[in-house]
Amino acid sequence: MFDRYGPPEVLRVAELPDPVPGPGEARVRVRAAGVQPFDVGVREGWMRPGPGHFPHQVGQEFSGVVDLLGEGVTGPVPGTAVLGSTMMNGQATHVVVPAANLVVKPPQLSFPAAAALVAAGQTASGALAQLEVTAGDVLLVHGAAGSVGTLAVQLARLAGATVVGTAGPANHDYLRELGAVPVAYGDGLVEAVRAVAPGPVTVALDAAGRGAVAASVALGVPRERIGTIADDKDAAEFGTPVVRAPRSPVRLAEVIALAARGVLTMPLRAYPLAQVAAAHAAVQAGHGRGKVVLIVEPEQP
Template identity: 60%
Template structure:
Protein backbone atom coordinates (compact mmCIF):
# COMPACT_ATOMS: atom_id res chain seq x y z
CA UNK A 1 0.00 0.00 0.00
CA UNK A 2 0.97 3.67 -0.32
CA UNK A 3 1.54 5.68 2.85
CA UNK A 4 3.02 9.03 3.84
CA UNK A 5 6.17 8.66 5.94
CA UNK A 6 9.04 10.76 7.24
CA UNK A 7 12.60 9.63 8.00
CA UNK A 8 13.62 12.55 10.22
CA UNK A 9 12.04 15.45 12.06
CA UNK A 10 11.80 18.66 10.13
CA UNK A 11 9.74 20.83 7.76
CA UNK A 12 6.92 19.52 5.61
CA UNK A 13 9.20 18.39 2.82
CA UNK A 14 10.61 15.57 4.97
CA UNK A 15 7.35 13.78 4.11
CA UNK A 16 7.13 11.46 1.12
CA UNK A 17 4.81 8.73 -0.12
CA UNK A 18 6.20 5.19 -0.27
CA UNK A 19 4.95 1.62 -0.68
CA UNK A 20 4.92 -0.42 2.53
CA UNK A 21 3.42 -3.85 3.36
CA UNK A 22 -0.34 -4.06 3.78
CA UNK A 23 -1.37 -4.29 7.46
CA UNK A 24 -3.46 -7.29 8.51
CA UNK A 25 -6.28 -7.16 11.09
CA UNK A 26 -5.89 -9.16 14.28
CA UNK A 27 -8.65 -10.43 16.57
CA UNK A 28 -11.26 -7.76 17.23
CA UNK A 29 -9.87 -5.50 14.50
CA UNK A 30 -10.97 -4.38 11.05
CA UNK A 31 -8.98 -3.14 8.09
CA UNK A 32 -10.27 -0.02 6.37
CA UNK A 33 -9.50 1.04 2.81
CA UNK A 34 -9.01 4.75 3.43
CA UNK A 35 -10.72 7.16 1.04
CA UNK A 36 -10.04 10.38 2.95
CA UNK A 37 -7.79 11.31 5.88
CA UNK A 38 -7.76 14.48 7.96
CA UNK A 39 -4.57 16.43 8.67
CA UNK A 40 -4.24 17.94 12.16
CA UNK A 41 -1.90 20.41 13.84
CA UNK A 42 -0.95 17.36 15.95
CA UNK A 43 0.43 15.71 12.80
CA UNK A 44 2.51 18.80 12.08
CA UNK A 45 3.87 18.86 15.63
CA UNK A 46 4.83 15.18 15.51
CA UNK A 47 6.60 15.64 12.18
CA UNK A 48 8.48 18.66 13.57
CA UNK A 49 9.60 16.67 16.62
CA UNK A 50 7.56 18.79 19.03
CA UNK A 51 5.65 15.87 20.58
CA UNK A 52 8.38 14.04 22.53
CA UNK A 53 5.87 11.68 24.18
CA UNK A 54 4.74 10.34 20.77
CA UNK A 55 6.54 7.08 19.99
CA UNK A 56 8.28 7.66 16.67
CA UNK A 57 10.32 5.02 14.81
CA UNK A 58 11.77 6.03 11.45
CA UNK A 59 10.53 5.62 8.81
CA UNK A 60 7.40 6.84 10.61
CA UNK A 61 3.88 6.85 9.20
CA UNK A 62 1.53 9.63 10.27
CA UNK A 63 -2.15 10.60 10.51
CA UNK A 64 -4.94 10.42 13.10
CA UNK A 65 -8.24 10.63 11.19
CA UNK A 66 -9.68 8.38 8.50
CA UNK A 67 -12.87 7.66 6.59
CA UNK A 68 -13.24 4.72 4.25
CA UNK A 69 -14.70 1.27 3.66
CA UNK A 70 -14.00 -1.92 5.61
CA UNK A 71 -12.18 -4.42 3.40
CA UNK A 72 -11.16 -7.14 5.89
CA UNK A 73 -12.31 -8.43 9.28
CA UNK A 74 -10.25 -9.87 12.11
CA UNK A 75 -11.38 -12.88 14.11
CA UNK A 76 -14.33 -12.30 16.38
CA UNK A 77 -15.76 -9.22 14.64
CA UNK A 78 -19.52 -9.71 14.38
CA UNK A 79 -21.31 -6.37 14.05
CA UNK A 80 -19.42 -5.02 11.04
CA UNK A 81 -19.07 -6.31 7.50
CA UNK A 82 -16.77 -5.92 4.52
CA UNK A 83 -18.08 -2.96 2.51
CA UNK A 84 -19.35 -0.96 5.49
CA UNK A 85 -18.49 2.76 5.23
CA UNK A 86 -16.84 3.92 8.46
CA UNK A 87 -14.72 6.62 10.08
CA UNK A 88 -12.75 7.11 13.24
CA UNK A 89 -9.51 7.86 15.03
CA UNK A 90 -6.20 6.11 14.65
CA UNK A 91 -2.62 6.79 15.79
CA UNK A 92 0.17 7.86 13.44
CA UNK A 93 -0.92 5.73 10.49
CA UNK A 94 -3.99 7.32 8.89
CA UNK A 95 -2.31 8.90 5.85
CA UNK A 96 -2.27 5.61 3.99
CA UNK A 97 -4.37 3.46 1.70
CA UNK A 98 -5.11 0.96 4.47
CA UNK A 99 -5.44 1.26 8.22
CA UNK A 100 -6.14 -1.37 10.89
CA UNK A 101 -8.22 -0.27 13.89
CA UNK A 102 -10.11 -1.81 16.80
CA UNK A 103 -13.65 -2.66 15.71
CA UNK A 104 -15.08 -1.16 18.90
CA UNK A 105 -13.73 2.27 17.97
CA UNK A 106 -15.22 2.39 14.48
CA UNK A 107 -18.14 4.74 13.74
CA UNK A 108 -20.52 4.00 10.88
CA UNK A 109 -20.63 6.70 8.21
CA UNK A 110 -24.14 7.87 7.27
CA UNK A 111 -24.96 7.97 3.57
CA UNK A 112 -25.65 11.72 3.80
CA UNK A 113 -22.06 12.55 4.81
CA UNK A 114 -19.37 12.23 2.14
CA UNK A 115 -15.99 10.69 2.93
CA UNK A 116 -13.92 13.93 2.96
CA UNK A 117 -16.37 15.60 5.34
CA UNK A 118 -16.46 12.53 7.56
CA UNK A 119 -12.66 12.49 7.82
CA UNK A 120 -12.64 16.25 8.46
CA UNK A 121 -14.98 15.90 11.43
CA UNK A 122 -13.24 13.10 13.33
CA UNK A 123 -10.97 15.03 15.70
CA UNK A 124 -12.88 18.31 15.73
CA UNK A 125 -16.13 16.59 16.68
CA UNK A 126 -14.59 14.76 19.61
CA UNK A 127 -12.54 17.72 20.83
CA UNK A 128 -15.25 20.36 20.50
CA UNK A 129 -18.02 18.18 21.86
CA UNK A 130 -15.98 17.14 24.89
CA UNK A 131 -14.80 20.69 25.59
CA UNK A 132 -18.32 22.14 25.56
CA UNK A 133 -19.51 19.35 27.84
CA UNK A 134 -16.67 19.99 30.29
CA UNK A 135 -17.35 23.75 30.26
CA UNK A 136 -21.07 23.18 30.75
CA UNK A 137 -22.16 25.28 27.77
CA UNK A 138 -25.94 25.55 27.53
CA UNK A 139 -28.97 27.82 27.19
CA UNK A 140 -28.35 31.40 28.31
CA UNK A 141 -24.58 31.19 27.86
CA UNK A 142 -22.62 33.58 25.67
CA UNK A 143 -19.67 31.56 24.40
CA UNK A 144 -16.56 33.31 23.08
CA UNK A 145 -14.76 31.00 20.64
CA UNK A 146 -11.19 32.02 19.89
CA UNK A 147 -10.26 30.79 16.37
CA UNK A 148 -13.86 30.18 15.36
CA UNK A 149 -12.87 29.50 11.74
CA UNK A 150 -10.58 26.61 12.70
CA UNK A 151 -11.86 23.05 12.63
CA UNK A 152 -12.51 22.80 16.39
CA UNK A 153 -13.97 26.31 16.48
CA UNK A 154 -16.24 25.51 13.53
CA UNK A 155 -17.76 22.50 15.25
CA UNK A 156 -17.84 24.13 18.71
CA UNK A 157 -19.76 27.11 17.33
CA UNK A 158 -22.42 24.94 15.74
CA UNK A 159 -22.77 22.60 18.74
CA UNK A 160 -23.04 25.54 21.13
CA UNK A 161 -25.78 27.12 19.00
CA UNK A 162 -27.66 23.81 19.00
CA UNK A 163 -27.31 23.76 22.81
CA UNK A 164 -29.01 27.17 23.05
CA UNK A 165 -25.97 29.40 23.56
CA UNK A 166 -25.15 32.67 21.83
CA UNK A 167 -21.71 32.55 20.21
CA UNK A 168 -19.11 35.23 19.54
CA UNK A 169 -16.35 33.98 17.27
CA UNK A 170 -12.91 35.48 16.72
CA UNK A 171 -11.37 35.17 13.26
CA UNK A 172 -9.45 37.15 10.68
CA UNK A 173 -11.63 39.63 8.75
CA UNK A 174 -11.62 37.48 5.63
CA UNK A 175 -13.28 34.67 7.64
CA UNK A 176 -16.03 36.79 9.22
CA UNK A 177 -18.66 35.77 6.68
CA UNK A 178 -17.89 32.13 7.34
CA UNK A 179 -18.20 32.67 11.09
CA UNK A 180 -21.59 34.34 10.51
CA UNK A 181 -22.77 31.37 8.45
CA UNK A 182 -21.88 29.12 11.39
CA UNK A 183 -24.25 31.15 13.55
CA UNK A 184 -21.78 33.29 15.49
CA UNK A 185 -21.20 37.03 15.80
CA UNK A 186 -17.71 37.63 14.34
CA UNK A 187 -14.97 39.73 15.94
CA UNK A 188 -11.37 40.17 14.81
CA UNK A 189 -8.67 38.35 16.74
CA UNK A 190 -5.72 40.37 18.02
CA UNK A 191 -5.14 43.28 20.39
CA UNK A 192 -8.50 44.96 19.65
CA UNK A 193 -10.62 41.93 20.50
CA UNK A 194 -11.61 43.00 24.02
CA UNK A 195 -12.88 46.39 22.90
CA UNK A 196 -14.70 44.86 19.94
CA UNK A 197 -16.48 42.31 22.13
CA UNK A 198 -17.52 44.99 24.62
CA UNK A 199 -18.97 47.08 21.81
CA UNK A 200 -21.33 44.21 20.95
CA UNK A 201 -23.19 44.59 24.23
CA UNK A 202 -22.95 40.85 24.87
CA UNK A 203 -21.30 39.71 28.11
CA UNK A 204 -19.42 36.43 27.50
CA UNK A 205 -19.97 33.82 30.20
CA UNK A 206 -17.68 31.08 28.87
CA UNK A 207 -14.73 30.86 26.45
CA UNK A 208 -13.10 28.18 24.35
CA UNK A 209 -9.56 28.92 23.15
CA UNK A 210 -8.26 27.35 19.96
CA UNK A 211 -5.84 30.18 19.20
CA UNK A 212 -3.40 30.51 22.10
CA UNK A 213 -1.28 33.65 22.61
CA UNK A 214 -3.33 36.34 24.36
CA UNK A 215 -6.72 34.57 24.08
CA UNK A 216 -6.97 33.38 27.69
CA UNK A 217 -5.80 36.71 29.10
CA UNK A 218 -8.38 38.49 26.95
CA UNK A 219 -11.10 36.14 28.19
CA UNK A 220 -10.20 36.95 31.79
CA UNK A 221 -10.15 40.67 30.95
CA UNK A 222 -13.70 40.33 29.62
CA UNK A 223 -14.85 39.09 33.02
CA UNK A 224 -15.22 35.39 32.30
CA UNK A 225 -14.62 33.22 35.37
CA UNK A 226 -11.33 31.28 34.91
CA UNK A 227 -13.05 27.97 35.60
CA UNK A 228 -15.26 28.61 32.56
CA UNK A 229 -12.34 29.35 30.25
CA UNK A 230 -11.04 26.27 28.43
CA UNK A 231 -8.15 25.88 26.03
CA UNK A 232 -7.19 23.12 23.63
CA UNK A 233 -3.84 24.69 22.70
CA UNK A 234 -2.22 26.72 25.49
CA UNK A 235 -1.43 24.79 28.68
CA UNK A 236 1.02 27.45 29.89
CA UNK A 237 -1.50 30.31 29.73
CA UNK A 238 -4.14 28.11 31.35
CA UNK A 239 -1.86 27.48 34.34
CA UNK A 240 -0.98 31.17 34.55
CA UNK A 241 -4.61 32.34 34.68
CA UNK A 242 -6.26 29.39 36.43
CA UNK A 243 -8.13 28.36 33.28
CA UNK A 244 -8.81 24.80 32.19
CA UNK A 245 -7.14 22.55 29.63
CA UNK A 246 -10.05 20.78 27.92
CA UNK A 247 -8.51 18.29 25.52
CA UNK A 248 -11.28 15.72 25.61
CA UNK A 249 -10.18 12.16 24.93
CA UNK A 250 -11.33 10.11 22.00
CA UNK A 251 -14.90 8.87 22.31
CA UNK A 252 -16.62 7.03 19.43
CA UNK A 253 -20.04 7.78 20.93
CA UNK A 254 -19.32 11.51 20.96
CA UNK A 255 -18.08 11.28 17.38
CA UNK A 256 -21.14 9.31 16.30
CA UNK A 257 -23.42 11.98 17.80
CA UNK A 258 -21.80 14.79 15.80
CA UNK A 259 -21.74 12.71 12.61
CA UNK A 260 -25.47 12.12 13.05
CA UNK A 261 -25.97 15.88 13.35
CA UNK A 262 -23.92 16.32 10.16
CA UNK A 263 -26.16 13.79 8.39
CA UNK A 264 -29.14 15.95 9.41
CA UNK A 265 -27.45 19.06 8.02
CA UNK A 266 -27.08 20.59 11.48
CA UNK A 267 -23.26 20.53 11.55
CA UNK A 268 -21.16 21.44 8.51
CA UNK A 269 -17.43 21.44 7.90
CA UNK A 270 -15.77 23.08 4.88
CA UNK A 271 -12.99 20.98 3.40
CA UNK A 272 -9.75 21.87 1.63
CA UNK A 273 -8.70 18.72 -0.22
CA UNK A 274 -5.28 17.54 -1.42
CA UNK A 275 -4.38 14.22 -3.05
CA UNK A 276 -2.21 11.92 -0.94
CA UNK A 277 0.68 12.58 -3.31
CA UNK A 278 0.55 16.24 -2.23
CA UNK A 279 0.88 15.51 1.49
CA UNK A 280 3.70 18.08 1.74
CA UNK A 281 1.39 20.85 0.51
CA UNK A 282 -1.35 19.65 2.85
CA UNK A 283 0.98 19.92 5.85
CA UNK A 284 2.11 23.36 4.73
CA UNK A 285 -1.53 24.49 4.58
CA UNK A 286 -2.14 23.34 8.15
CA UNK A 287 1.13 24.86 9.30
CA UNK A 288 0.17 28.24 7.80
CA UNK A 289 -2.95 28.34 10.06
CA UNK A 290 -4.76 30.04 7.17
CA UNK A 291 -6.23 27.05 5.36
CA UNK A 292 -9.73 27.51 4.00
CA UNK A 293 -11.50 24.72 5.86
CA UNK A 294 -10.27 21.48 7.33
CA UNK A 295 -7.34 20.05 5.38
CA UNK A 296 -8.07 16.55 4.10
CA UNK A 297 -6.04 14.10 2.01
CA UNK A 298 -7.95 12.29 -0.70
CA UNK A 299 -6.42 8.83 -0.69
CA UNK A 300 -8.69 7.36 -3.37
CA UNK A 301 -11.21 9.15 -5.66
Protein backbone atom coordinates (compact mmCIF):
# COMPACT_ATOMS: atom_id res chain seq x y z
CA MET A 1 0.00 0.00 0.00
CA PHE A 2 1.04 3.66 -0.16
CA ASP A 3 0.52 6.77 1.96
CA ARG A 4 1.25 9.40 -0.68
CA TYR A 5 1.76 9.70 -4.41
CA GLY A 6 5.31 9.16 -5.56
CA PRO A 7 7.97 6.77 -6.89
CA PRO A 8 7.98 3.01 -6.29
CA GLU A 9 9.63 3.54 -2.90
CA VAL A 10 6.39 4.95 -1.45
CA LEU A 11 5.00 1.40 -1.49
CA ARG A 12 5.13 -0.67 1.66
CA VAL A 13 3.82 -4.02 2.87
CA ALA A 14 1.34 -3.57 5.73
CA GLU A 15 -0.74 -5.83 7.97
CA LEU A 16 -4.48 -5.30 7.46
CA PRO A 17 -7.53 -7.20 8.71
CA ASP A 18 -8.62 -9.95 6.35
CA PRO A 19 -11.56 -8.71 4.26
CA VAL A 20 -14.95 -10.37 4.74
CA PRO A 21 -17.18 -11.14 1.74
CA GLY A 22 -20.66 -9.69 1.62
CA PRO A 23 -23.72 -11.03 -0.23
CA GLY A 24 -22.79 -12.26 -3.69
CA GLU A 25 -19.06 -12.05 -2.98
CA ALA A 26 -16.21 -14.51 -2.53
CA ARG A 27 -12.90 -14.12 -0.77
CA VAL A 28 -9.79 -15.35 -2.55
CA ARG A 29 -6.49 -16.20 -0.89
CA VAL A 30 -4.15 -14.63 -3.43
CA ARG A 31 -1.25 -16.65 -4.77
CA ALA A 32 -0.01 -14.26 -7.47
CA ALA A 33 -0.87 -10.71 -8.56
CA GLY A 34 -0.12 -8.82 -11.75
CA VAL A 35 1.52 -5.39 -11.95
CA GLN A 36 0.54 -3.09 -14.82
CA PRO A 37 1.07 0.50 -16.01
CA PHE A 38 -2.32 1.47 -14.55
CA ASP A 39 -0.91 0.68 -11.10
CA VAL A 40 2.05 2.95 -11.78
CA GLY A 41 -0.26 5.79 -12.80
CA VAL A 42 -2.42 5.38 -9.69
CA ARG A 43 0.64 5.32 -7.42
CA GLU A 44 2.15 8.41 -9.07
CA GLY A 45 -1.14 10.32 -8.99
CA TRP A 46 -1.71 11.01 -12.69
CA MET A 47 -4.17 8.18 -13.35
CA ARG A 48 -7.69 9.29 -12.55
CA PRO A 49 -9.73 8.52 -10.63
CA GLY A 50 -7.08 7.89 -8.01
CA PRO A 51 -7.46 7.12 -4.31
CA GLY A 52 -9.79 9.42 -2.42
CA HIS A 53 -7.89 8.80 0.78
CA PHE A 54 -4.62 7.47 2.17
CA PRO A 55 -3.25 4.97 2.97
CA HIS A 56 -4.45 3.01 -0.07
CA GLN A 57 -3.88 -0.36 -1.69
CA VAL A 58 -3.06 -1.01 -5.33
CA GLY A 59 -3.44 -3.83 -7.88
CA GLN A 60 -6.02 -4.88 -10.45
CA GLU A 61 -5.43 -8.60 -11.20
CA PHE A 62 -4.89 -11.77 -9.21
CA SER A 63 -5.03 -15.54 -9.07
CA GLY A 64 -5.55 -17.66 -6.00
CA VAL A 65 -7.87 -20.02 -4.14
CA VAL A 66 -11.39 -19.30 -2.91
CA ASP A 67 -11.46 -19.60 0.88
CA LEU A 68 -14.75 -18.00 1.98
CA LEU A 69 -18.15 -17.30 0.42
CA GLY A 70 -20.60 -14.53 1.21
CA GLU A 71 -24.33 -14.89 1.70
CA GLY A 72 -26.18 -16.41 -1.25
CA VAL A 73 -23.06 -17.64 -3.03
CA THR A 74 -22.90 -21.31 -3.98
CA GLY A 75 -19.70 -21.27 -6.01
CA PRO A 76 -16.93 -21.38 -6.91
CA VAL A 77 -16.68 -23.47 -3.75
CA PRO A 78 -13.85 -22.97 -1.26
CA GLY A 79 -10.70 -24.66 -2.50
CA THR A 80 -11.33 -23.75 -6.14
CA ALA A 81 -8.39 -22.18 -7.97
CA VAL A 82 -9.53 -18.98 -9.69
CA LEU A 83 -8.39 -15.73 -11.26
CA GLY A 84 -10.00 -12.39 -11.89
CA SER A 85 -10.03 -8.62 -11.78
CA THR A 86 -10.39 -6.21 -8.90
CA MET A 87 -9.89 -2.48 -8.36
CA MET A 88 -6.88 -1.11 -6.48
CA ASN A 89 -6.53 -3.90 -3.92
CA GLY A 90 -5.21 -6.96 -5.78
CA GLN A 91 -1.59 -6.87 -4.58
CA ALA A 92 -2.50 -8.43 -1.24
CA THR A 93 -2.82 -11.76 0.52
CA HIS A 94 -6.64 -11.73 0.30
CA VAL A 95 -9.15 -10.02 -1.96
CA VAL A 96 -12.96 -9.91 -1.98
CA VAL A 97 -14.74 -9.76 -5.35
CA PRO A 98 -18.14 -10.57 -6.86
CA ALA A 99 -18.22 -14.35 -7.15
CA ALA A 100 -19.79 -14.15 -10.61
CA ASN A 101 -16.70 -12.37 -11.95
CA LEU A 102 -14.27 -15.17 -11.07
CA VAL A 103 -12.85 -17.48 -13.73
CA VAL A 104 -11.79 -21.00 -12.78
CA LYS A 105 -8.06 -21.56 -13.30
CA PRO A 106 -7.21 -24.52 -15.54
CA PRO A 107 -4.73 -26.96 -13.96
CA GLN A 108 -2.40 -26.51 -16.94
CA LEU A 109 -1.61 -22.94 -15.82
CA SER A 110 0.40 -22.00 -12.75
CA PHE A 111 -0.95 -19.25 -10.50
CA PRO A 112 1.63 -16.71 -11.77
CA ALA A 113 0.87 -17.61 -15.40
CA ALA A 114 -2.85 -17.15 -14.77
CA ALA A 115 -2.44 -13.80 -13.00
CA ALA A 116 -0.27 -12.58 -15.87
CA LEU A 117 -3.12 -13.02 -18.35
CA VAL A 118 -5.93 -11.22 -16.52
CA ALA A 119 -5.56 -7.59 -17.56
CA ALA A 120 -3.50 -8.12 -20.71
CA GLY A 121 -5.88 -10.79 -21.96
CA GLN A 122 -8.99 -8.68 -21.52
CA THR A 123 -7.32 -5.54 -22.90
CA ALA A 124 -5.78 -7.17 -25.97
CA SER A 125 -8.83 -9.23 -26.94
CA GLY A 126 -11.19 -6.32 -26.34
CA ALA A 127 -9.04 -3.90 -28.35
CA LEU A 128 -8.80 -6.25 -31.32
CA ALA A 129 -12.56 -6.74 -31.23
CA GLN A 130 -13.20 -2.98 -31.08
CA LEU A 131 -10.81 -2.39 -34.00
CA GLU A 132 -12.43 -5.30 -35.88
CA VAL A 133 -9.16 -7.04 -36.69
CA THR A 134 -9.77 -9.93 -39.07
CA ALA A 135 -8.03 -12.13 -41.62
CA GLY A 136 -6.47 -10.03 -44.35
CA ASP A 137 -5.64 -7.09 -42.08
CA VAL A 138 -2.09 -5.83 -41.69
CA LEU A 139 -1.94 -4.85 -38.02
CA LEU A 140 0.77 -2.63 -36.54
CA VAL A 141 1.25 -3.22 -32.80
CA HIS A 142 3.27 -0.52 -31.05
CA GLY A 143 4.98 -1.94 -27.96
CA ALA A 144 4.55 -5.50 -29.17
CA ALA A 145 6.90 -7.13 -26.63
CA GLY A 146 4.97 -5.93 -23.57
CA SER A 147 2.16 -7.88 -21.95
CA VAL A 148 -0.72 -6.43 -23.99
CA GLY A 149 1.36 -6.43 -27.16
CA THR A 150 2.43 -10.04 -26.63
CA LEU A 151 -1.17 -11.22 -26.52
CA ALA A 152 -2.39 -8.84 -29.24
CA VAL A 153 0.21 -10.25 -31.66
CA GLN A 154 -0.81 -13.83 -30.94
CA LEU A 155 -4.57 -13.22 -30.99
CA ALA A 156 -4.33 -11.26 -34.24
CA ARG A 157 -2.30 -14.04 -35.84
CA LEU A 158 -4.95 -16.55 -34.74
CA ALA A 159 -7.52 -14.34 -36.46
CA GLY A 160 -5.53 -14.53 -39.68
CA ALA A 161 -4.02 -11.03 -39.66
CA THR A 162 -0.45 -10.18 -40.61
CA VAL A 163 1.28 -8.39 -37.72
CA VAL A 164 4.14 -5.89 -37.68
CA GLY A 165 5.36 -5.19 -34.14
CA THR A 166 7.57 -2.44 -32.76
CA ALA A 167 10.15 -3.24 -30.08
CA GLY A 168 13.78 -2.67 -29.18
CA PRO A 169 16.28 -4.78 -31.14
CA ALA A 170 16.79 -7.11 -28.16
CA ASN A 171 13.19 -8.28 -28.53
CA HIS A 172 13.08 -8.74 -32.31
CA ASP A 173 13.75 -12.48 -32.21
CA TYR A 174 11.04 -12.78 -29.57
CA LEU A 175 8.52 -11.07 -31.86
CA ARG A 176 9.47 -13.38 -34.69
CA GLU A 177 8.72 -16.33 -32.41
CA LEU A 178 5.27 -14.86 -31.77
CA GLY A 179 4.65 -14.55 -35.50
CA ALA A 180 5.19 -10.82 -35.97
CA VAL A 181 7.49 -8.93 -38.33
CA PRO A 182 9.69 -6.84 -35.97
CA VAL A 183 10.67 -3.22 -36.49
CA ALA A 184 12.61 -0.87 -34.22
CA TYR A 185 10.69 2.03 -32.70
CA GLY A 186 12.07 5.56 -32.67
CA ASP A 187 13.24 7.84 -35.46
CA GLY A 188 12.42 6.59 -38.94
CA LEU A 189 9.62 4.31 -37.74
CA VAL A 190 7.23 5.17 -40.58
CA GLU A 191 9.80 4.38 -43.26
CA ALA A 192 10.92 1.24 -41.41
CA VAL A 193 7.35 -0.11 -41.24
CA ARG A 194 6.79 0.58 -44.93
CA ALA A 195 9.98 -1.30 -45.72
CA VAL A 196 8.93 -4.51 -43.95
CA ALA A 197 5.12 -4.57 -44.16
CA PRO A 198 3.77 -6.87 -46.88
CA GLY A 199 1.20 -4.24 -47.84
CA PRO A 200 -0.49 -1.11 -46.53
CA VAL A 201 -1.06 -1.13 -42.76
CA THR A 202 -4.84 -1.31 -42.28
CA VAL A 203 -5.14 -1.15 -38.48
CA ALA A 204 -2.91 -0.13 -35.56
CA LEU A 205 -2.90 -0.77 -31.82
CA ASP A 206 -0.81 1.55 -29.66
CA ALA A 207 0.35 -0.06 -26.42
CA ALA A 208 3.41 2.19 -26.12
CA GLY A 209 2.58 5.88 -26.58
CA ARG A 210 5.52 8.13 -27.48
CA GLY A 211 4.28 9.22 -30.90
CA ALA A 212 2.75 5.90 -31.97
CA VAL A 213 -0.60 7.44 -32.89
CA ALA A 214 1.06 10.10 -35.06
CA ALA A 215 3.19 7.46 -36.80
CA SER A 216 0.10 5.36 -37.51
CA VAL A 217 -1.66 8.37 -39.03
CA ALA A 218 1.42 9.07 -41.17
CA LEU A 219 1.26 5.48 -42.44
CA GLY A 220 -2.22 6.15 -43.76
CA VAL A 221 -4.09 3.92 -41.35
CA PRO A 222 -7.77 4.97 -41.20
CA ARG A 223 -8.14 7.00 -38.03
CA GLU A 224 -11.11 5.03 -36.78
CA ARG A 225 -8.86 1.93 -36.86
CA ILE A 226 -6.01 3.42 -34.82
CA GLY A 227 -6.65 2.45 -31.22
CA THR A 228 -4.52 3.44 -28.24
CA ILE A 229 -4.41 2.22 -24.68
CA ALA A 230 -1.46 4.48 -23.83
CA ASP A 231 -1.93 8.00 -25.20
CA ASP A 232 -5.26 9.73 -24.59
CA LYS A 233 -3.72 13.10 -25.46
CA ASP A 234 -2.65 12.13 -28.98
CA ALA A 235 -5.91 10.27 -29.52
CA ALA A 236 -7.80 13.51 -28.86
CA GLU A 237 -5.42 15.50 -31.07
CA PHE A 238 -5.67 13.13 -34.05
CA GLY A 239 -9.29 12.05 -33.61
CA THR A 240 -8.52 8.38 -33.01
CA PRO A 241 -10.23 6.10 -30.49
CA VAL A 242 -8.98 5.22 -27.05
CA VAL A 243 -9.70 1.54 -26.59
CA ARG A 244 -10.83 0.82 -23.04
CA ALA A 245 -12.23 -2.66 -23.26
CA PRO A 246 -14.55 -3.31 -20.31
CA ARG A 247 -13.72 -6.19 -18.04
CA SER A 248 -15.39 -9.39 -19.16
CA PRO A 249 -15.11 -12.74 -17.35
CA VAL A 250 -16.43 -14.40 -20.51
CA ARG A 251 -13.70 -12.88 -22.69
CA LEU A 252 -11.08 -13.62 -20.04
CA ALA A 253 -12.18 -17.25 -19.89
CA GLU A 254 -11.71 -17.51 -23.67
CA VAL A 255 -8.14 -16.21 -23.41
CA ILE A 256 -7.39 -18.52 -20.48
CA ALA A 257 -8.68 -21.52 -22.43
CA LEU A 258 -6.30 -20.72 -25.29
CA ALA A 259 -3.40 -20.39 -22.86
CA ALA A 260 -4.28 -23.71 -21.21
CA ARG A 261 -4.06 -25.36 -24.64
CA GLY A 262 -0.64 -23.81 -25.20
CA VAL A 263 -1.90 -21.59 -28.02
CA LEU A 264 -0.99 -18.38 -26.15
CA THR A 265 2.21 -17.75 -24.22
CA MET A 266 3.33 -15.00 -21.85
CA PRO A 267 6.88 -14.64 -20.46
CA LEU A 268 6.96 -13.79 -16.76
CA ARG A 269 9.19 -11.57 -14.65
CA ALA A 270 8.41 -12.59 -11.08
CA TYR A 271 9.09 -10.76 -7.81
CA PRO A 272 8.15 -11.74 -4.23
CA LEU A 273 5.52 -9.53 -2.62
CA ALA A 274 8.17 -8.04 -0.34
CA GLN A 275 9.85 -6.61 -3.46
CA VAL A 276 6.74 -4.83 -4.69
CA ALA A 277 8.67 -1.57 -5.18
CA ALA A 278 11.14 -3.31 -7.49
CA ALA A 279 8.28 -4.86 -9.45
CA HIS A 280 6.66 -1.45 -9.94
CA ALA A 281 10.01 0.01 -10.99
CA ALA A 282 10.38 -2.71 -13.63
CA VAL A 283 6.98 -1.91 -15.11
CA GLN A 284 7.64 1.83 -14.96
CA ALA A 285 10.97 1.43 -16.79
CA GLY A 286 9.25 -0.14 -19.81
CA HIS A 287 11.03 -2.04 -22.57
CA GLY A 288 10.51 -5.33 -20.72
CA ARG A 289 9.27 -8.54 -22.25
CA GLY A 290 5.97 -10.06 -21.17
CA LYS A 291 4.43 -9.53 -17.75
CA VAL A 292 5.59 -8.57 -14.25
CA VAL A 293 3.91 -10.57 -11.48
CA LEU A 294 4.16 -10.62 -7.70
CA ILE A 295 4.42 -13.98 -5.99
CA VAL A 296 2.22 -13.57 -2.92
CA GLU A 297 2.32 -17.20 -1.85
CA PRO A 298 4.84 -19.51 -3.56
CA GLU A 299 3.48 -22.71 -5.04
CA GLN A 300 4.37 -25.91 -3.20
CA PRO A 301 6.71 -28.31 -5.06
